[in-house]
Amino acid sequence: DTGVSQDPRHKITKRGQNVTFRCDPISEHNRLYWYRQTLGQGPEFLTYFQNEAQLEKSRLLSDRFSAERPKGSFSTLEIQRTEQGDSAMYLCASSFRDRGNEKLFFGSGTQLSVL
Amino acid sequence: GEDVEQSLFLSVREGDSSVINCTYTDSSSTYLYWYKQEPGAGLQLLTYIFSNMDMKQDQRLTVLLNKKDKHLSLRIADTQTGDSAIYFCAENGGYQKVTFGTGTKLQVIP
Numbered sequence: 001d002t003g004v005s006q007d008p009r010h011k012i013t014k015r016g017q018n019v020t021f022r023c024d025p026i027s028e029h030n031r032l033y034w035y036r037q038t039l040g041q042g043p044e045f046l047t048y049f050q051n052e053a054q055l056e057k058s059r060l061l062s063d064r065f066s067a068e069r070p071k072g073s074f075s076t077l078e079i080q081r082t083e084q085g086d087s088a089m090y091l092c093a094s095s096f097r098d099r100g101n102e103k104l105f106f107g108s109g110t111q112l113s114v115l
Numbered sequence: 116g117e118d119v120e121q122s123l124f125l126s127v128r129e130g131d132s133s134v135i136n137c138t139y140t141d142s143s144s145t146y147l148y149w150y151k152q153e154p155g156a157g158l159q160l161l162t163y164i165f166s167n168m169d170m171k172q173d174q175r176l177t178v179l180l181n182k183k184d185k186h187l188s189l190r191i192a193d194t195q196t197g198d199s200a201i202y203f204c205a206e207n208g209g210y211q212k213v214t215f216g217t218g219t220k221l222q223v224i225p
Binding site for chain 2: 004033035040041042043044045048055056091093095100101102103104105106107108109
């Protein structure tokens with residue numbers, strides 16, 4: 001399978017705990033995005049990378065959220081001291097930007113439930 | 116900043132055409148996209164249009180772009196029950212990130 005994979009598919013945690021999600025993009029893609037999606041809403045941008053450089057982080061993202069893409073391949077998204085409001089689907093997507101055209105390929109997401 | 120808006124819900128009968136609309140604010144958008152999301156799944160790219168085009172057809176899908184009014188639409192001909200899903204428009208401009216709309220839930224009635 002050469003698609004975008006995310007791990008885990010589901011995560012249940014207690015408030016205050018730290019969680020880490022992993023995303024493995026399509027290997028030849030140089031851009032990697034993290035989005036958050038809640039029920040009835042569109043994907044909300046969190047952050048994105050070009051190779052290993054983090055190009056932008058959403059202003060809405062608190063300091064409890066951090067993302068890395070250390071070798072320009074897989075990425076991790078960590079949420080520290082989780083809150084109930086962090087419950088959502090976390091989507092990863094990768095792309096290869098070609099002359100301004102950026103087609104995103106999404107993983108199936110990690111569903112986070114904070115109790 | 117970027118803002119992309121869509122109507123929330125559309126219901127059509129099987130065999131009819133569906134038209135899903137989207138408005139955006141970023142005048143520097145170079146490409147605009149339509150994605151489909153089925154229950155419990157990630158988003159899947161359906162089609163896209165370059166900003167200097169006003170129409171693109173791809174089998175049952177027709178994309179119309181009115182750049183002056185910043186209005187994008189997706190027409191699905193001969194809508195089938197398998198087309199029931201949430202449809203998102205998205206845009207990016209220059210070297211900016213891809214921004215998504217709120218999604219339109221399409222319900223196809225047999």
